[in-house]
Amino acid sequence: MIASLGKRLNALSERFVPDPFVFALLLTFVTAVLAFAIGEGVAAQPPMQRLTTLADGWYGQFFGNAALMKFTMQMCIVLITGHAIAMSKPVRRVIERVALVARSPAAAAAVVALFASFMSLIQWGLGAIAGAFLAREMGRAFARRGDPIHYPLLGAAGYAGFLVWHGGLSGSAPLSVATPGHFLESEIGVIPITQTLLSPLNIAVTVVMLILVAVVFHALMPRNPDDMVVYDGDLENDDDKSVVADAYLQSAVVRALEGGRWLSTLTGVALLGVALWVFGAQGAAGWNLDSVNLLFLGLGLVLHRSAMSYARAVAAGVQGAAGIILQFPFYFGILGLLKASGLIVQIAAFFVSISTDATLPLFTFLSAGLVNFFVPSGGGQWAVQGPVMIQALQTMPAVDPAKVVMALAYGDAWTNMLQPFWALPLLGIMNLRARDIIGYTAFLMIVTGPVFLLLLAVL
Secondary structure, three states: OHHHHHHHHHHHHHHHOOOHHHHHHHHHHHHHHHHHHHOOOOOOOOHHHHHHHHHHHHHHHHOOOHHHHHHHHHHHHHHHHHHHHHHOHHHHHHHHHHOOOOOOHHHHHHHHHHHHHHHHHHOHHHHHHHHHHHHHHHHHHHHHHOOOOOHHHHHHHHHHHHHOHHHOOOOHHHHHHOOOOOOOHHHHOOOOOOOOOOOHHHHHHHHHHHHHHHHHHHHHOOOOHHHOOOOOOOOOOOOOOOOOOOHHHOOHHHHHHHHOHHHHHHHHHHHHHHHHHHHHHHHHHHOOHHHHHHHHHHHHHHHOOOHHHHHHHHHHHHHHOHHHHHHHHHHHHHHHHHHHHOHHHHHHHHHHHOOOOOOHHHHHHHHHHHHOOOOOOHHHHHHHHHHHHHHHHHOOOOOOHHHHHHHHHHHHHHHHHOOHHHHHHHHHHHOOOHHHHHHHHHHHHHHHHHHHHHHHHHO
């Protein structure tokens, strides 16, 4: 029954889910119309002035916000460094071995979902790429044996890590409030990751979600071979292949610098040393987006066999970051429309108005899930929605700010299952379309939503 429901949802997504960039363009126009029609922040203005205010808000965020452009670069680096680590030979060997573990299609889907989730908890960029690589390798392994397996469902399982990523070590909102000098420090202070990412609440939520994603994808895999959509691509592994210049064009020194392990390893060790020094000097507060990127940059250099091998892996990762580079400005423009019109405050304030000390985290979760459709960025969402939630906290001192931060993080991650933006790298690697997987991830969202709310209510 579950597999049949997943199949129906996916059939609907194939008909009605547009490409993520088209989705961003449509959301821009929809938000602009809503902002003009019902935005309380511009309601008193004449029509032309209202248009000018909204245009100014859109343009000011589209390219004009230096902090958001920095955030775009940070997100690109997270993805690219994670991609480079996933492409390193040690990690690829692990992926290839894990791909041989599952002997049944249902077990394969569960293994891919668990692996992608674990990798996303370490770093979401690593999870995005490693999950995609494992899903593709799993499809190839079954194809080599002549066993049918539902390849798009493996892709959905590879994306499942984005259900749990915001509770992991690269979670944007928890890392933001753990950084000294963050924009809400005067209201809530610095909240170390011991109160958010390492809290009993987050540990319990993460463990439950890991179990759920494995169970759901195991159940979603069709049992009838005729219902499978098998992998039909190249069965050969596309390991990193060095491009070696003609020997007479390069000196021995250049060959040693480009192809030798010593330079990349030495640099990587140095970067890891700096990251460890930061963590040692600042403690939990030192774990933020910049230090995480530094850590994974150093780790990637150590894992690759040469500087040029790492550079090629980064170049391949940049292709996956194209969606971020292209679409983030449009989402920031949407953010500008929401702020200039007051719509973002209206959305969050509605939930706040019906909240109590006990239900504020629940409504924070639901509002974050809604806002994520308009601003599919955990860090960007916290920058806009965070001040509203903190304002509510001023009148509800019994509510733990750390719990509100994590509730927003869970809401953002929850509706990622229906928001295809972060699936772009996986879709490229697996040669799939968003509509091929969204029906299955939507089912996962339906199942996990009540569980998130229950855990927030009782813990």
